[in-house]
Amino acid sequence: MSTRTAVITGASSGIGAATARQLAAAGHRVVLTARRKDRIEALAAELTAAGHEAVAHELDVTDRAAVLAFADRLDDFESVDVLVNNAGGALGADPVATADPADWRTMYEVNVLGVLNLTQALLPRLVRSGDGTVLIVSSTAGLGTYEGGGGYVAAKHGAHVIAETLRLELCGQPVRVVEIAPGMVKTDGFAVTRFRGDEEKAAAVYAGVAEPLTAEDVADTITWAVTRPSHVNIDLLVVRPRAQAANHKVHREG
Numbered sequence: 305m306s307t308r309t310a311v312i313t314g315a316s317s318g319i320g321a322a323t324a325r326q327l328a329a330a331g332h333r334v335v336l337t338a339r340r341k342d343r344i345e346a347l348a349a350e351l352t353a354a355g356h357e358a359v360a361h362e363l364d365v366t367d368r369a370a371v372l373a374f375a376d377r378l379d380d381f382e383s384v385d386v387l388v389n390n391a392g393g394a395l396g397a398d399p400v401a402t403a404d405p406a407d408w409r410t411m412y413e414v415n416v417l418g419v420l421n422l423t424q425a426l427l428p429r430l431v432r433s434g435d436g437t438v439l440i441v442s443s444t445a446g447l448g449t450y451e452g453g454g455g456y457v458a459a460k461h462g463a464h465v466i467a468e469t470l471r472l473e474l475c476g477q478p479v480r481v482v483e484i485a486p487g488m489v490k491t492d493g494f495a496v497t498r499f500r501g502d503e504e505k506a507a508a509v510y511a512g513v514a515e516p517l518t519a520e521d522v523a524d525t526i527t528w529a530v531t532r533p534s535h536v537n538i539d540l541l542v543v544r545p546r547a548q549a550a551n552h553k554v555h556r557e558g
């Protein structure tokens with residue numbers, strides 16, 4: 305069997321980088337994309353040195369022209385089999401009454417239109433592979449809301465709707481549509497970005513939580529879903545740490 309190719313967005317850190325490592329270990333050729341070129345190049349070099357096939361392409365998922373040009377370059381490979389739409393993120397935790405519309409627009413751009421851009425650009429190739437997978441890393445914020453979450457929650461609901469709608473529209477075609485919805489995951493970037501570099505506010509998100517999920521935990525569920533037999537479609541997998549029973553119901557010690 306030929307090597308399956310997996311494209312991963314947001315592969316420079318966190319869940320994306322962990323997914324690249326795990327999919328490579330599971331035998332995929334990995335195509336790493338992110339805005340931070342130096343990071344994905346270093347990761348591609350690390351994976352190549354370990355005997356895997358890995359390449360890096362600098363890409364901003366919100367730049368539609370760049371996404372389409374990137375897709376054309378994938379024709380170098382005999383097939384494109386897996387797309388992991390992981391790039392995304394939150395900006396701010398302001399209530400609806402005072403939130404900045406610019407933050408909402410940015411979050412919609414990356415979490416919804418970024419997924420749309422990559423999915424549209426790669427879909428013909430995923431169908432052609434005869435056994436494609438579109439995976440969307442959404443969030444538990446795509447399934448329920450919480451105070452101060454409005455803009456992010458709205459955007460992640462958009463990502464959830466793409467998964468649900470695309471699965472209906474592709475029924476009968478050889479492409480699975482998988483959604484992984486993580487709850488509290490402690491990564492280097494997510495909370496720091498949300499609070500614009502305020503390390504104290506970012507640390508407070510995880511304060512007293514014994515074991516938030518790690519990027520590796522989520523990458524494990526992604527890799528599991530991708531490596532199920534072709535006829536098995538994991539529609540939606542919600543994964544939270546044991547200490548989090550709902551978005552706003554978190555057990556904190558101390």
Ligand code: 8X3
Nearest residue numbers: 443444445487488551
């Ligand atoms: C991250 C989960 O609870 O910060 O996607 O919205 S949450």
